[in-house]
Amino acid sequence: MEKLAYALILASRKLRPYFQAHRVEVRTSFPLRKVMHKPEASGRMMKWAVELGQFDVEYKPRTAIKGQALANFFLEFPSSHEVSGNECATESTPMEIPMENCSPWWTLYVDGAVNGNGAGSGIVLVSPEGHKLQSSIHFGFKATNNDAEYEALIAGLKLALEMKVENLNVFSDSMLVVGHIKGGFQARGPRTDLYMRHAQELMGKFKEVNLEQIPRTQNADADALAKLGSQREATLLGVIPLEIQEQHLSG
Numbered sequence: 001m002e003k004l005a006y007a008l009i010l011a012s013r014k015l016r017p018y019f020q021a022h023r024v025e026v027r028t029s030f031p032l033r034k035v036m037h038k039p040e041a042s043g044r045m046m047k048w049a050v051e052l053g054q055f056d057v058e059y060k061p062r063t064a065i066k067g068q069a070l071a072n073f074f075l076e077f078p079s080s081h082e083v084s085g086n087e088c089a090t091e092s093t094p095m096e097i098p099m100e101n102c103s104p105w106w107t108l109y110v111d112g113a114v115n116g117n118g119a120g121s122g123i124v125l126v127s128p129e130g131h132k133l134q135s136s137i138h139f140g141f142k143a144t145n146n147d148a149e150y151e152a153l154i155a156g157l158k159l160a161l162e163m164k165v166e167n168l169n170v171f172s173d174s175m176l177v178v179g180h181i182k183g184g185f186q187a188r189g190p191r192t193d194l195y196m197r198h199a200q201e202l203m204g205k206f207k208e209v210n211l212e213q214i215p216r217t218q219n220a221d222a223d224a225l226a227k228l229g230s231q232r233e234a235t236l237l238g239v240i241p242l243e244i245q246e247q248h249l250s251g
Contacts, residue, residue, distance in 0.1 A: 012055060022164075023056040103207060104128040105167045110156040111219055112148025112174070113226035119143040120229020121152030122222040125159055134221070135159065136229040149174040150195035152226065157202040166207040171214045173223070178213040 107126040123135040179185030180196045187196045
């Protein structure tokens with residue numbers, strides 16, 4: 001419990017401008033608010049409660065594994081990090097960014113992989129300041145290459161929505177998936193059509209979203225994570241969290 005409270009305090013200090021400007025949802029299975037505000041709370045917990053009291057922090061029950069990924073994301077921020085005051089500034093990307101929309105822009109890289117050991121997907125979500133949230137997913141079901149690419153895209157979009165991202169640049173090295181979503185290729189087969197419609201539905205929940213195809217060489221991080229997920233390589237689990245997905249995300 002104390003470690004969780006400390007992680008929240010650390011996040012509020014490193015992302016102070018964000019905490020000051022936004023409501024922050026904390027998803028946890030522990031009654032953190034009650035513990036921090038108990039009269040008999042320790043001096044340190046009471047101090048933290050007072051410090052967090054200046055922000056609009058809302059505590060909600062934890063419902064998904066991504067909540068832990070979010071906590072890990074905050075803890076990986078370097079202590080010297082300062083949030084840029086220019087919300088329109090983003091990393092250089094191959095696409096034009098609508099400058100009339102000055103909310104922060106995030107970047108999502110996704111990839112899928114299928115081999116003799118199984119199938120998986122890799123996701124790299126990059127904040128406007130360049131910090132990376134990485135995820136590797138192993139599928140507990142049979143999947144084609146196209147299935148894996150779509151699963152990666154859908155999982156990445158869901159992660160971005162959970163992070164309250166409003167503006168998102170999405171990069172995939174799958175010409176087929178990008179062509180389906182943007183209307184250049186026709187989706188053939190009920191499964192592919194279901195994937196396409198679900199991805200389009202998720203993309204419609206963002207304020208602004210751009211999807212572009214990039215060469216595999218420019219998608220190296222997501223590609224490596226996808227291969228890791230497909231192989232379920234145990235020796236690397238301490239470096240990158242590996243999620244086991246038992247069902248298709250498309251329903």
